[in-house]
Amino acid sequence: MTTAPGRGRTGGDPVTIADVARHAGVAASTVSYVLSGKRAISAVTRDRVLASVRALGYHPNAGARALASRKANVIALVLPLRTGMQVPVVMQFATAVVTTARRHDHDVLLVTSDEGPAGLRRIAAAAMVDGVLLMDVELEDSRVPLLRELALPSVLIGHPSDTTALACVDLDFHRAGEVCVEHLAGLGHRRVALLGAPAAVYARGTGFAHRTRAGVLAAAARLGLDAVTLPCEEGRTAIRRDLASLLDRHPDIRGLVVQNESAVGPVLATLPALGRQVPTDMSVVAVCPDQLAEQAGLTCVPVPAEEVGRQAVTLLMRRLRDEPVPEVTLLEPRLAVRDSTAGRGQ
Missing domain, CATH: 3.40.50.2300 (Response regulator)
Structure with missing residues (x-):
């Protein structure tokens, strides 16, 4: 006999977990675990159970619904x-x-x-x-x-x-990137760079990193500035390497935007060693927590x-x-x- 949606095998009784289990070809405990989330169930089995739940029109009993609604x-x-x-x-x-x-x-x-x-x-x-x-x-x-x-x-x-x-x-991270570039442009800088988040953050498609980079590039294009962007890896050695590489390839950059909290200290420490005094030779602005920027005397767009x-x-x-x-x-x-x-x- 075909089971009608929302009914048990007799055609008049409510569908039970046992009915769902028979329909899905699994144990009743497996259905319970899928519905409660109390034990890990394979994706294939879970999908089969949920398909049976939908096909039979199963609903928890009134007591379970009341418990779930608390x-x-x-x-x-x-x-x-x-x-x-x-x-x-x-x-x-x-x-x-x-x-x-x-x-x-x-x-x-x-x-x-x-x-x-x-x-x-x-x-x-x-x-x-x-x-x-x-x-x-x-x-x-x-x-x-x-x-x-x-x-x-x-x-x-x-x-x-x-x-x-x-x-x-x-x-608004897109606008934050724009604000940083607008500040540097207002000070007369025509060539700027963004030292951004680690490459893994961009690879994941993380929104705040991509939006800040887009804001930097959009403001630079609108204001007629030359801009380059590159990710910056974690760790002092990597940060110093990335910064040295940036300035070696683009020695005319005099405005730097940093969006990597771990890089703030190493950047400020490394620039003088590379012959760039802050702010005489290099203006630095960051998108970072204000407390960190305040301790470093750093111009910033605070992350609130x-x-x-x-x-x-x-x-x-x-x-x-x-x-x-x-x-x-x-x-x-x-x-x-x-x-x-x-x-x-x-």
Whole structure:
């Protein structure tokens, strides 16, 4: 006898986990694990189980639905602890998220980004959290399609190329790159360079790095400046090597934009050894945390980690209340001028 959608084998009883298991050719415990996320199941088996769930029209019983509907008062923060990410900056975002979440009576579950979409599926299936904040967003992020499908409110710290049906908040990094170049151009510099994030960050398609580089190049083209950009690897030796290579190939550069927090100190220490005094021979402006720039006397566009973290939590709380939120919220960059930049009169 054919089982009707939403009905058991008798045609009148609700579909059960056992019915789904028979349809999918697996054990009932496997169905339970797929639906709860409490144990890792292969992608092939999971997809087969979910196909059976859809085909039979299975729904959890009323008690399970009630349990799933309870608020956990916990939000997840997916942290980007991987190559090229600066842990101190990531922790600034995390601290702001945790502090703001507590003001809303929510705790924070920290999740690392290495699990990708599977990690989001796991915490959603287990009803572990009320919502999720996602950091280190890529332009074509593999997690985004799943976020649109999950019945789990989310906010992205960063924004992909397509922001449809999402909620995103970030510094306007494209504009930040423009602001840096506009400052150097205003001081008379006609040849500038961007010493950017490590190559792995660009290779992943990480949004903030690509947008800053695009902003630097766009402003240079608009203002008639010559501009070059290159990634900068981590570690003092690599940073010194990349900077020396840049100046060897482009000795006429007198304006430098740095978007790599770990490179700020080594760059400022290496330039005098290469015969470039700051700011007499080289003006340096960075996109970095303001505290780091202030300690170094560095002109910068600050990365407002605390403000972004606060706004991300606030937007998520609004989504939890089913309130409308904008797809993209971009913070306007500001320039803090210090002693690392000076006019050239060119």
